[in-house]
Amino acid sequence: MGSFFRRLWYLLRRSRHDAELREELEAHRALRQARLERDGLTPAEAEDGSRRALGNVTLAREDVRGVWIAPLIDDFCQDLRLSGRRLVSRPVFASAAILTFGLGIGANTAVFSVAETLLLRQLPVPRPDELFSFVRVGARERGESFSFPAFAYVQSNAHSLGDVAGYATRLAHVTANGREVDVGVHLVSGGYFRVLQVAPSIGRALDDVNEQDAPAVAVVSDAFQHRYLSPEVSAIGALVTINDAAYTVVGVMPRRFEGLSLDAPADVWLSIRSQPQLDGSSALESAGSNWVRMIARLPGGLRHPPHTDEGERLAQAFKASWGGDLDIRGIDLVSASRPDSGARDLLTAPLALMLVVVALVLLVACINIAYLLHARATARAREFAIQAAIGASRARLARQLVTETMLLAVIGGTVGIAFASLGTRGLLTYIVNHAYGAFQTPEWLAMEVNPAILVFTATVAVLAGLATGGVPARRAGSADLVLGLRSGSCSTGDRHAARGGHRLVAGQLTLSLLLVAIAGTFIQSFRDLRQIDLGFRPEGLSQFDVAWGRPQLPDSQLSEVASEILEDLQHTPGVTAASMSVPGVFSRSTWQATVSLPASLRESLLVPVTSAAPGYLSTLGVVLRRGRDFSPEDTAQAPPVVILSEAAARTLFPGTDPIGRDVRLYGAASPVRVIGVATDIRLRDVLAPPPPLVYVPYLQGKGPRAGSVTWTLRSALPAAALARQVERVVHSKSPTATVRVRAVVDVVGESVFLERTTAWLTGLFGLLGLGLAVVGTYGVVSFKAQGRIPEVGLRLALGATPSGIRRQMWSDAMKPIALGLGIGGVLSVGAIRVISGYFQGLSAAAPVAVASALFLLMSTAALACFVPVLWASKGDPASALRCE
Amino acid sequence: MGLTNTPSDLLPGTLELLILKALSAGAKHGYGIVEHLRLASDDILSVGESALYPALQRILLRGWAKAEWGTSENNRRARYYTLTASGRRQLTAERAEFDRMVGAIQRVLLTS
Numbered sequence: 001m002g003s004f005f006r007r008l009w010y011l012l013r014r015s016r017h018d019a020e021l022r023e024e025l026e027a028h029r030a031l032r033q034a035r036l037e038r039d040g041l042t043p044a045e046a047e048d049g050s051r052r053a054l055g056n057v058t059l060a061r062e063d064v065r066g067v068w069i070a071p072l073i074d075d076f077c078q079d080l081r082l083s084g085r086r087l088v089s090r091p092v093f094a095s096a097a098i099l100t101f102g103l104g105i106g107a108n109t110a111v112f113s114v115a116e117t118l119l120l121r122q123l124p125v126p127r128p129d130e131l132f133s134f135v136r137v138g139a140r141e142r143g144e145s146f147s148f149p150a151f152a153y154v155q156s157n158a159h160s161l162g163d164v165a166g167y168a169t170r171l172a173h174v175t176a177n178g179r180e181v182d183v184g185v186h187l188v189s190g191g192y193f194r195v196l197q198v199a200p201s202i203g204r205a206l207d208d209v210n211e212q213d214a215p216a217v218a219v220v221s222d223a224f225q226h227r228y229l230s231p232e233v234s235a236i237g238a239l240v241t242i243n244d245a246a247y248t249v250v251g252v253m254p255r256r257f258e259g260l261s262l263d264a265p266a267d268v269w270l271s272i273r274s275q276p277q278l279d280g281s282s283a284l285e286s287a288g289s290n291w292v293r294m295i296a297r298l299p300g301g302l303r304h305p306p307h308t309d310e311g312e313r314l315a316q317a318f319k320a321s322w323g324g325d326l327d328i329r330g331i332d333l334v335s336a337s338r339p340d341s342g343a344r345d346l347l348t349a350p351l352a353l354m355l356v357v358v359a360l361v362l363l364v365a366c367i368n369i370a371y372l373l374h375a376r377a378t379a380r381a382r383e384f385a386i387q388a389a390i391g392a393s394r395a396r397l398a399r400q401l402v403t404e405t406m407l408l409a410v411i412g413g414t415v416g417i418a419f420a421s422l423g424t425r426g427l428l429t430y431i432v433n434h435a436y437g438a439f440q441t442p443e444w445l446a447m448e449v450n451p452a453i454l455v456f457t458a459t460v461a462v463l464a465g466l467a468t469g470g471v472p473a474r475r476a477g478s479a480d481l482v483l484g485l486r487s488g489s490c491s492t493g494d495r496h497a498a499r500g501g502h503r504l505v506a507g508q509l510t511l512s513l514l515l516v517a518i519a520g521t522f523i524q525s526f527r528d529l530r531q532i533d534l535g536f537r538p539e540g541l542s543q544f545d546v547a548w549g550r551p552q553l554p555d556s557q558l559s560e561v562a563s564e565i566l567e568d569l570q571h572t573p574g575v576t577a578a579s580m581s582v583p584g585v586f587s588r589s590t591w592q593a594t595v596s597l598p599a600s601l602r603e604s605l606l607v608p609v610t611s612a613a614p615g616y617l618s619t620l621g622v623v624l625r626r627g628r629d630f631s632p633e634d635t636a637q638a639p640p641v642v643i644l645s646e647a648a649a650r651t652l653f654p655g656t657d658p659i660g661r662d663v664r665l666y667g668a669a670s671p672v673r674v675i676g677v678a679t680d681i682r683l684r685d686v687l688a689p690p691p692p693l694v695y696v697p698y699l700q701g702k703g704p705r706a707g708s709v710t711w712t713l714r715s716a717l718p719a720a721a722l723a724r725q726v727e728r729v730v731h732s733k734s735p736t737a738t739v740r741v742r743a744v745v746d747v748v749g750e751s752v753f754l755e756r757t758t759a760w761l762t763g764l765f766g767l768l769g770l771g772l773a774v775v776g777t778y779g780v781v782s783f784k785a786q787g788r789i790p791e792v793g794l795r796l797a798l799g800a801t802p803s804g805i806r807r808q809m810w811s812d813a814m815k816p817i818a819l820g821l822g823i824g825g826v827l828s829v830g831a832i833r834v835i836s837g838y839f840q841g842l843s844a845a846a847p848v849a850v851a852s853a854l855f856l857l858m859s860t861a862a863l864a865c866f867v868p869v870l871w872a873s874k875g876d877p878a879s880a881l882r883c884e
Numbered sequence: 885m886g887l888t889n890t891p892s893d894l895l896p897g898t899l900e901l902l903i904l905k906a907l908s909a910g911a912k913h914g915y916g917i918v919e920h921l922r923l924a925s926d927d928i929l930s931v932g933e934s935a936l937y938p939a940l941q942r943i944l945l946r947g948w949a950k951a952e953w954g955t956s957e958n959n960r961r962a963r964y965y966t967l968t969a970s971g972r973r974q975l976t977a978e979r980a981e982f983d984r985m986v987g988a989i990q991r992v993l994l995t996s
Contacts, residue, residue, distance in 0.1 A: 003945055020963070021937065024914060027962040028933060031915040034958050053933075060934035067941040 004395075010068045021064055022057075029054050075396075079403040086404060093376075094408070097369045100772070101412020101464060104362035106419030107765065109457045111358050113424045115351040116452055119344060122337045124256045126197045129303050133336035134164075134294035137315070138327035144340065145290040148272070148283060150328065153318040154294065155189070160310050161333070162299040165195040166272060166292040169264040170279070175241040176228040183224065183267035185242060186259045187275050195297050196260075203236045203251030206271055216274070218247040222255040224267040242268065245277040260295065262341035287322050295336055305333035349838040350758045353518075357765045360515045362464060364769045367508040368776040370468045373405060374504065375783050402469035409465030413457050420457075430757075502816040505780050509820030510827065512773035513857050517828035518835065519766025520849030525841050526759035529752055535681030535690055536585065537621035540576075541744040542722055543584045543712045546730055546737045559701070561733050562709045566613065568729045574717040575725070579616035582703065584710030586684050586747045591704035595694055596664050597652060598671050605692060607648060608683055609665075611703030612695045617643070617678055619712050627659045627676030634697040640665075641697060643676040648692035665694070665702065672696075686752050687840045712744075719743060758839075773857065777817070778864035784813070792873060806873045813865040817858070825854055899931070899939045900948075901982055904967065904975040907949060913962040914940065940965060948974050 010017055029050045036046035087094035122128040134154070136143045146154070151166040158164050166189040174183050190208030199205065206219055218240060225235045229249070238249045247270065259266030272292070276282035283289050298305065311331030319326050338344075384397055546565075548558070562580060569578040583589055591611075596604035610616075614630045625646060634641055642663060649658045662671035680690035696703040715722050723741040730739050749756070792805055828850050836842040906912060906920045914936055921929045943949045948971030956962035967975070 003947070006945055006947070023961065024963045025933060025937070027913070027956060027960050028915045028918075030960055031913075031956060031958065031962075055932055055934050057933075060937050063934060063938040064941045067938050067945060 083404040102415030104365035105416030107358040109420035110423045128337040131336040132333040135332040137330040151292040164296045165191040186266035187272045200251035201254040219251040219269040262339040398473035401473040405469030406465035413461030505816040506820035510824035513824030515769035516853040519762040522759040522762045524845035538744040544741040577619040577714040579619040582611040613698040630697040640672045641675045643695040645693035817861045907967045911964040911966040
């Protein structure tokens, strides 16, 4: 074995070794030259002669290399050939093992690539580590957006923070080449591309000159160019219409660069000064509306923000220069090497959990294969004994077994990468579309077999191979030669083998129980989720909104059309109740309002506000605890009124009746009368307790914008029929509009997509683990029972009763099962306690889940034991003894 | 003439045996071993470098000798080989084996 390590050592420092040999040969030649000179030759002749005598140096070096490496490669090739032959000769075993490895490694690769892509991948710009984004620190909240004046101030005054750039993301309606499409548009300041150090692949980028003049120019993404601009003509100079304003394309960004937002990738970049044209109203002058995100590349390539009070100084100076009441106290810097994303925090825990779960699945799979090999190694004891007898060293035998599993694992890993690349793309698209709410999958998120993933998969495959091969290899290494040669195929059992098998069974049940318990907990908690009372009745409820065609109607006209649609819906047969609101329940967007008592303006609440038409609350199934609903008389001319949720009423008017009292909304001077108190509802989050809410009358027009109305219907009609009715009504008012009707149950379901996906995936993997555990346990027990047939025969012949033998075999088989389940139970409780810290609502589900998992595995394992034990004890003593 | 670049001129393992013997007197570099063999065999054994160095590497690989860099007579860096304990054991064993072999060959040749 010593020479094996010396060889490895040589391999590691091969080039150094080669250089030393060259030097040694040169020294040799010099010595010979010196002797030839002493013999009377001229130095030139001596050098010539010494070189001739040295002969072919390259050949000598080749030979030396051969001494060290050839046997290593030779052994390896031999092991590999032998392993290959063995696997080919056992195609069923080989394909089962490769498939098991493939599924296990593939699941690991898939989850890892999703995690790598969403959580770890950096921005495709030079040196992303140097990028930092700014966080606004206010008295009430921390925010990532700043007002435009704040950005302009910081940009021109933040000298020690280097070059500062600003950007904002929008979804806009674009017409290009006669096609209409909604794409991501990023508004960027002049320094944006300079700070990021991204150069356009064609044309030019936007710079400070563009920002000042604010000409109508645009830069487009590579994907946009290929999709929507004519491929024959150069994109430069093409005209695109964005929200009714025309822009000239001046540059195309390189492939993969799609801005700094993962949730809303950019297809078009416009100057930040184009904001008024894009949004329809200017936000450039207001210090109260925060919409610009800031990013900087620290000077001198710093990787950590300097500890200065620069942020605080800037914030205070800006506040002083502006002179208003602004909620900004300081500015923090956070790393922006990865794209900004609101969903990353949401996904970290589920993805980490999935990584653990798939690792467990792979371990269970490894144990299964290890057991198959272990069983074969036991059966192959004779083969090993012969090999050892004709001179194979034990190390060599063990190495050969490990090579065999490595080969299986590597082939399995290759299969796994194929599985993973099939699964990852779908998984990514699903996650991005649901969790991120992104309207398109970012181009650079494309799954690719990149070095990180390859290294991960290779490591997993090698570890799996080593872990799997280790057990049978140790067994082969310690095999008793004489016993192996003598006993042949009918062994009376070998203590080593039995103990190895026991450990494998115990380990497998431990891991399977852990897996099934975790899966069960998630499934149980997801089922609990569906029982949660939302505060309204989602069954039979549908909602829809309308995308009006272009040109867009002004808000006043829209509100008129919306009311007309509502009126028609209320008279549609099959519709029990209909109303409208901004926003609907479980909408992606929320509107917030500050609410306070007239006396204490300082202590205001920031709560979600819904603008509701008369009958909205009763359509939802929300009960009014006190007071009345909005009526058609609550118009802009009538005195302003508001309905509070119970939680809001409790907070604002603790212990008193709020009906008839006044509150102030949006900090306005005029009071608003409270006319009702509604039961609490979960507005957008199933898991969180119901938040305090306020409802304002839609007809008074004080609340959220009328342009984004959601209609809510209660109807017994089937979804398709209802959708047809709704479309007919809407198209009679606006033929170009598009309508999307959805059951509220589905909308609520989508809001818990992450919980659902986690439950589904863990459930799936739990099932896989359970299946593997059953197959494995059954295999182990039945194999052991089979191995004991001669022993049982002997005992029967000597007068033991079948029931006595059954009892003994039963207790032998159950011992490792009980041990494994015991350890697994303790581990599961601990693991679920740790996991509960990262997921809501798990702890309630855990006890039931662990208990059911325990019961499930115990009964399956018992069943797996029962059949083989019964079968073995019924053996015919004569035939059992004959094979001895 | 004696040993050249093909070690198969000798009985297998003989070159290693000769090198081990050369080293048993003390540490030597490659050229020193060649010179030692040449002088000790009255100019009959002349070992080529392309046979010597692979043989030295085989000896290193098996752990019979270890190599260290030192300074040669003409003030150059040269690699000196020293016999290890297992090398000494190997030398004794191989000598006995070689004697047995040569004796056997002798007897075969002497049998008429």
